[in-house]
Amino acid sequence: MGYVIGILLGLLAAGFLLFFFFRKRRKPVVEPEAPLPPTMVELLAQNVPYYASLPDEKQPVFAERVNQFLANVTIEGVDTEVTDVDKVLVASSAVIPVFAFDDWQYPNLTNVVLYDSTFNEKTFETEGADRRTMGLVGTGGALQSSMALSKSALLNGFLNKTSKENTGIHEFVHLLDKVDGEIDGAPERMMPKEHLQPWLRLMHETMQQMETGRTDINPYGLTNEAEFFAVVSEYFFKRPDLLKQKHPELFEQLELIFKQNPTTERKVLEGDEGF
Template identity: 45%
Template sequence: MVYTFSFLCLIAVIIFAFRLLKTKKPDSFPEGWKQLLVEHVTFYKDLTPKQRRDFENRIMIFLNEVHIEAVAFDLEDLDRVLVAASAVIPVFGFPEWHYTNLSGVILYPDNFNADYEFGHKNEHRNIMGMVGTGRLEKQMILSRKALHHGFSNATDKSNTAIHEFVHLIDKMDGATDGVPEYIMKHSYSIPWLNLIHKEMEAIHKNKSDIRSYGGTNQAEFFAVASEYFFENPKLMQRKHPELYRMLQMSFHTKK
């Protein structure tokens, strides 16, 4: 009887603690950051007042869970805001989303090479972002230059940071294969694969305005197409209606 009572007390304490954690509000959103979002993030500008508040809360939750580190420069508020916005945009349709496969984002001042070198004297500095593996598992590396450039033109169909976060979404099911099972219903898988290969063939034949890097493989196609979808949805809806509808269903967005 004593053990039963003790066990029930323990369960009650656990439930109470869980409720506290679940209802804990994120830190208040800095007032100056709202203006940064308005000036730099078109996705945020297009939201309703309530959606903007939700977006701000999601940013704070992300920043409480993921550490952002700058290498060879001083991290600024705009850097934090743009990284967090890049994370929130593709999963905004999923209110309870958390990047369980990410613990840190490392910002380099410029593009880097396969040896993570970014100095002007280093060769082959053509990498703008990557999701880490091995000793860099749960880490993302981004070029600060590419991060800012991704938000400098709201209609160019390209955003490196969103691209890398889409890879993380794809990776949530254990395989970065262009079929994001965490957000895509199983019944969509075969039509999605057929659509991917049709669109990739068009890229290879130079008959598509989707960035050529999307023709590399299925995973890169998904990431590149997602950049397009979030950067210029109206153009995608007009030029690629089938692809647009599939991504709209997958990302739970009415854009």
């Protein structure tokens, strides 16, 4: 009997530690000193189709979320200027996937580093061979709280309206995937437990289809489960009508994960709670 009680107490302690880890590690939130400047709100309207498609009453909410992100995360350039457009696009990339989750802040993200173009994943050099990386999320050491993005890829993700790719959203989805402790394509904290196994099954079925070439999904999603999740999330937010038409099951699962339907005017599903 004492042995059983000891096990139960151990499980309760482990549960408490997990709760503490996920709920208390969030850095203190810095509130913006002023509203987002009108010039930057205009940049949102001009450069972020997701924002422009929101109903009038939700656009100020999105702008405030962008403003709060910029108050809490430093955006800096390496041998390149950081413009207001860059800031708006980075912040929008962060806000779009979590727009249904009120008060969400990316834990442990302190800065986003912009490179003018693609860079070397290991050396971060912007000249020479093997410069194929467009975005990277830090996973340890000095890069733990950082994200690196190519400015050209960031801009193309928003300005090229016919593609299914958006590098900024891709990298922030990796951060969301990381919240449960592992970047593995299974965002356990974003979805009800009963939907996890159907998501994993659909993910692997779709990856098998991709191996035969019978799909229009970016083949980079075959790299691993984490990249698959990020790739189809880009598709979900960038070309939702096309994804819903060609991959209705994927669309439905991503709708459950992000608690959004980008094909509707209101975007956010009513009655859903955040993390």
